[in-house]
Amino acid sequence: MSLYRYPFFSIIVPVYNTEKYIEKAIYSLISQTFQMIEIIIIDDNSSDNTSNICDLLASKYPFIKVIHLQKNKGVSNARNIGIEIAKGEYISFLDADDYVDKDFYEKIYWCLKNNKYDVLMVGVKEEYFDQKGSIKNNNIIDVKNGIYGSYDIYDIMPMYFRNTLFRYVCNKCYKREYLYKIKVKFKNIKMGEDVDFNIDVFKDIETFVTLEKCYYHYVKSNTNSATAKFIENYWNIHIELLNKEINLFKIWGKQKETEEFICNEYIKAVYISLQLTYYKEALMDNKKRMIFLNGIYNSQLYKKLQVSMNCITEKKYYLLAKILQSQNSYMILFITYIIFLLKSKFIGIWFVLKQK
Known part of the structure; x- marks a missing residue:
């Protein structure tokens, strides 16, 4: 349990009808070896048992906050609400069907503790499941340790566009003050909101750090493809x-x-x-x-x-x-x-x- 009034990380988790896997996602945060966190669950007017599950978790762990929305307005709106109420020095995002390793935020903390970079990025492990829920394949997209200023970023970013890491928001931590300064918001579009958000974030970025491995587990199935x-x-x-x-x-x-x-x-x-x-x-x-x-x-x-x-x-x-x-x-x-x-x-x- 966190004993800190002001968390270092605010982790925003939009949920909508995710009763089958939301507990796995949230417990991957609850079990973190680093506990200076707040978990902000934005329930986007779920119609299944998701709301009850989230409320039960919040009743057990005081660092979990659940916001229940009266109308379903999509993931972009949910994330924007989370950003507005976040108190942490850094903001990160977790999708409700994904999860992270238990030392994920501890590794990130030691990288950010004494150097307040605008954005930190880690690698992603894409896990492909079949219709029975068994892992059929996984794809690791890794990064190397690196610290970059504004001009250095221009040199390395094309590589991260090509290997798709740029397109995620969940494999990044964003300095809250920086997001507030540039007044960036997620746009209410059907898809591609992560890319759009990151383009706005990186357009005027000054400091950026990449941390080797530290995988975020991005769960994909042969039935959830947008196309x-x-x-x-x-x-x-x-x-x-x-x-x-x-x-x-x-x-x-x-x-x-x-x-x-x-x-x-x-x-x-x-x-x-x-x-x-x-x-x-x-x-x-x-x-x-x-x-x-x-x-x-x-x-x-x-x-x-x-x-x-x-x-x-x-x-x-x-x-x-x-x-x-x-x-x-x-x-x-x-x-x-x-x-x-x-x-x-x-x-x-x-x-x-x-x-x-």
């Missing part, structure tokens, strides 16, 4: 984020180093957006898909990236890029329809193929 279900405005959201990333790289002077990354992200956005048009909620037919593709071909971003796609080295993206460059709309629609069938009807096969 295994319909998402409204997926294309618009991703293109807006991509343009924001392009502008950030321009500010940093790192357009050349990030050229392949940008092209890969653009190609993914195109093919996933088309795949989503086969869901009935999209209200799309082939005629409308053709119009969508023609809009892509005539867009300024496509024209800008068309030649750059030749720099792609990864085979799957290279092939998809060549088809996109050829503007063979029938072939593109055929490929995206196959992807749709695998993700919606044969998710197990898709999961196996994705891991290879």
